[in-house]
Amino acid sequence: MLGFICYFVSKIFFKNLRTFPKEDTVKIGLKLAALLAIVFSLGRIGYAVQESRTQYPWWLKNSYIDFGVGYQHYPVSLGHFNTDSRISVRVPPLSVRLTLLGHNFSKSFSAQIMYLRPVKWVVYHEIDGIPSARSPTNIAGLTGRWTTPLQGPVSLYWEGGLGVVTRNRASLYGRNLVEEANYPTVLTGLGAKYRLNRVWDIQLGGVYLPPKKKFHQPSTMAVSLGAVFNMRPLSADQVKERMVADRLFPKHLLQFGAATNRFGTGVNRFVSGKTMPIFWGGLAEVEKGYAARYQQNVFHGKKIFALDLGLSAGQWRSIGQKTSFVTFSAFPQFRFVLLRSKPADFYFSYSLAGPTYITKSEINGHQTGKRFTFQDLMGAGLYAGRQKEFNFEVGIGHYSNGNLFPRNAGIKIPLTFSAGYVFW
Structure with missing residues (x-):
């Protein structure tokens, strides 16, 4: 199964990377490798100093x-x-x-x-x-x-x-x-x-x-x-009661994803329109791109809710003028497990207002503000395998500065297909 994931991810990424200039690919590859090494180390350190994932972390207490x-x-x-x-x-x-x-x-x-x-x-x-x-x-x-x-x-x-x-x-x-x-x-x-x-x-x-x-x-x-x-801090009984669910919520998740506009942006338009306004669109549309994300669980409930903190890096190319740009983000991730079964656990995830550094402020002729912006994500996925160690997810994304700056065209990230591995 792990071999299949590696093959699947490599096919997507190597095909996608060939569409970017060679010098950009090398630079982003080096930055991405360095980022993932740093965030994985910080994640391990952060988990070591946290007493329990069933108690609010120190920075959320009160x-x-x-x-x-x-x-x-x-x-x-x-x-x-x-x-x-x-x-x-x-x-x-x-x-x-x-x-x-x-x-x-x-x-x-x-x-x-x-x-x-x-x-x-x-x-x-x-x-x-x-x-x-x-x-x-x-x-x-x-x-x-x-x-x-x-x-x-x-x-x-x-x-x-x-x-x-x-x-x-x-x-x-x-x-x-x-x-x-x-x-x-x-x-x-x-x-x-x-x-x-x-x-x-x-x-x-x-x-x-x-x-x-x-x-x-x-x-x-x-x-x-x-x-x-x-x-407010949970009682000792509440913490102990939820600790039995630790194995139900992954501690660390490493994901690689590829975005493509081949299927259009109908999902983006539907969830940002009048019918179901639960997400955001954007004037600048991405044609294709790839991203790597690391997430660490910092808090979870008994069966359904989990709060993760994550870091991500992405390389994107817009429709039209083919503008290439890079994003580096820190973000909270809210995950709701909707169905648990022996073969797989299915979930819905939502992330908003993740502080982001973006390398371009004009994309496809649209002014998106400054180099500081926010990342928003929404998706659905599953954990599979004997230990629920394999992850597959489909989602969409959005970047905008939340109108902190007068110019805020917004960036629409189309369907992104991700595969990941869980580290317990």
């Missing part, structure tokens, strides 16, 4: 994430910009707020990375509504939070820190209605939380960012209601 939906008020009007009477503006009020990761350093102080955006972008259009141009605007924040407990399960908090506002250009008839903007500012907020149990809280909160005259950007106020998931 951390939290949250998601909320609410109302966002940013009084955009034509008076902010140099427009004429033919143009009107529509400002949708519904917004979402997401805390990517927060950590409680004490009972009264925490810090967090948050993201705020409207569900639909501001749209500028003629009086009859055709044509139109949208101006994506979002906010990222790094804030500290001070919490004061009240009686019972209720607590109040105040937060403040750095906010980064990013706004894209909007044009009609070759004329810029709104210019790009990307600037730091002050973000403040307050709110209340209601503790349901050790894991879940209900949160009502609001944030405010002042106007910026230099960029003709009005003030922003947003109020949201949502849920908080707390990763």
Whole structure:
């Protein structure tokens, strides 16, 4: 079986590598070999210092994430910009707020990375509504939070820190209605939380960012209601109960994959469209490429859920102008085992916001931002073999900077076929 995997991977990769310039292939091969050696060593060291995969790792203990939906008020009007009477503006009020990761350093102080955006972008259009141009605007924040407990399960908090506002250009008839903007500012907020149990809280909160005259950007106020998931340390009984499932979740996984546009991008379009908007597309499309990934399991539940950390390297070539570029990423991987059987275990995996270095900022004529971006992955696969040591997976990918920068065309990675081996 192992010989079959090696043969399968070598056939895919050597055929794919021949389509890239020889000098690029050599350079990427050397970088890839060095990266895999480093990440495999770090993975072994990281696992050695971790007490148990059934307890939250030290960097996740007392951390939290949250998601909320609410109302966002940013009084955009034509008076902010140099427009004429033919143009009107529509400002949708519904917004979402997401805390990517927060950590409680004490009972009264925490810090967090948050993201705020409207569900639909501001749209500028003629009086009859055709044509139109949208101006994506979002906010990222790094804030500290001070919490004061009240009686019972209720607590109040105040937060403040750095906010980064990013706004894209909007044009009609070759004329810029709104210019790009990307600037730091002050973000403040307050709110209340209601503790349901050790894991879940209900949160009502609001944030405010002042106007910026230099960029003709009005003030922003947003109020949201949502849920908080707390990763408080598990009890000794919970840890012991889950340890019997250690053999059900691989410790280390090494994968090699080949991407191809031969089957089109129908899957990408379906999961990023209105029917099932659970992933992202992109204006820059990849024709073919290959990637190597290493993943280490750092936490798992009893039967279904597993959290891995991974590093990856990829070489890609775009459709059209045949732009070649390279990516190096660190990423979290959420894995859900949907079916377990003697021949194979089947799973669904999802990864988002993996910090990435990308060697090109213009791909196929599309501006994708800076050299820093994020990697997102989604796929389905299986573990097979006597010890479930062989891995096969099919997935798609996406790179974009999450609108941290005004130009964010996004990169669409087509179907990627991967084979891997598990190290226990």
